[in-house]
Amino acid sequence: xxxxxxxxxxxxxxxxxxxxxxxxxxxxxxxxxxxxxxxxxxxxxxxxxxxxxxxxxxxxxxxxxxxxxxxxxxxxxxxxxxxxxxxxxxxxxxxxxxxxxxxxxxxxxxxxxxxxxxxxxxxxxxxxxxxxxxxxxxxxxxxxxxxxxxxxxxxxxxxxxxxxxxxxxxxxxxxxxxxxxxxxxxxxxxxxxxxx
Numbered sequence: 001x002x003x004x005x006x007x008x009x010x011x012x013x014x015x016x017x018x019x020x021x022x023x024x025x026x027x028x029x030x031x032x033x034x035x036x037x038x039x040x041x042x043x044x045x046x047x048x049x050x051x052x053x054x055x056x057x058x059x060x061x062x063x064x065x066x067x068x069x070x071x072x073x074x075x076x077x078x079x080x081x082x083x084x085x086x087x088x089x090x091x092x093x094x095x096x097x098x099x100x101x102x103x104x105x106x107x108x109x110x111x112x113x114x115x116x117x118x119x120x121x122x123x124x125x126x127x128x129x130x131x132x133x134x135x136x137x138x139x140x141x142x143x144x145x146x147x148x149x150x151x152x153x154x155x156x157x158x159x160x161x162x163x164x165x166x167x168x169x170x171x172x173x174x175x176x177x178x179x180x181x182x183x184x185x186x187x188x189x190x191x192x193x194x195x196x
Contacts, residue, residue, distance in 0.1 A: 010156075016114055017175025028162035029093070031155035037124060038142065041150040042088055043126055043196065050089075050100050050123040052109040053099065059112055068111040068162040069138075073098040075110055086140065088131040092195050095154040097140060098123065121186055123175070145190070154193055161186045 052058075063071045076084040083102045088095035089109075100109050100123055103164075107123065128142050140147040152158055161182055168178035 012114070013139075013174070013176040017179060019114060021169070024158075024162040024165045026149040027152065027158040029155075030159075031152070035148070035151055035155065038145075039095065039121035039153065042126060042151060045087075045126060046122050047090070047122045047124050048107045050107040050109050052060050052111075052113075052117065052121070055112045061110075061114055063110050065112045065114055068099040068109070069140075070100050071110040075101050085125050086101060086131075087123055087125040088151065090124065090196055091150075092191060095098040095124065095196065097147055097149050103138055108135060113171075143168055153196060154190065157186070157190050157193070161190070167168050 016191075033172055039158040040055065070082040076082045081103055084104050085100055085107075087098060087100070098109075099111075100107055102108075108120075109121070109123075126142070130141050131138050132141050163185055165175075165178050165182050168181060173181070
């Protein structure tokens with residue numbers, strides 16, 4: 001039993017390390033005036049409170065971790081009382097592109113997380129988001145611009161975090177341990193800045 005638990009922990013750490021590398025890349029694009037203007041515009045929209053059911057319930061319903069757009073699209077297709085809503089999850093000083101469903105007046109996140117996440121969070125529905133078929137599949141656009149995975153209040157900080165993560169991994173540290181170190185230093189610094 002002990003070896004099986006050790007293997008599961010090692011696999012989870014590997015998966016979390018890979019997730020950290022992907023997230024670092026998705027959050028570290030160059031800052032633009034468009035991003036700053038869009039962030040200000042989105043922040044003027046109304047917010048709702050979204051509830052995330054327990055992870056075991058979401059997994060039992062065959063919801064996919066970190067695949068919110070697919071989960072909500074599938075739910076809306078199978079339940080006429082569910083409405084797929086695109087928008088932005090408020091996460092510290094960032095807005096993360098996200099999908100939720102609205103069901104009979106309740107706002108629900110159907111996406112399991114690999115790391116502990118709050119059971120309730122603020123969400124900004126964004127009626128200006130549209131989905132288009134592209135050579136890469138389906139992508140979200142707003143005002144004709146392909147959307148990044150996030151709108152950032154402090155984009156330069158994300159660039160520093162990505163560079164530090166890559167430097168630590170290049171030095172031989174596992175991606176999981178590098179993620180933990182960057183989160184404890186630069187991540188803590190970011191959390192001290194004014195949130196959205």
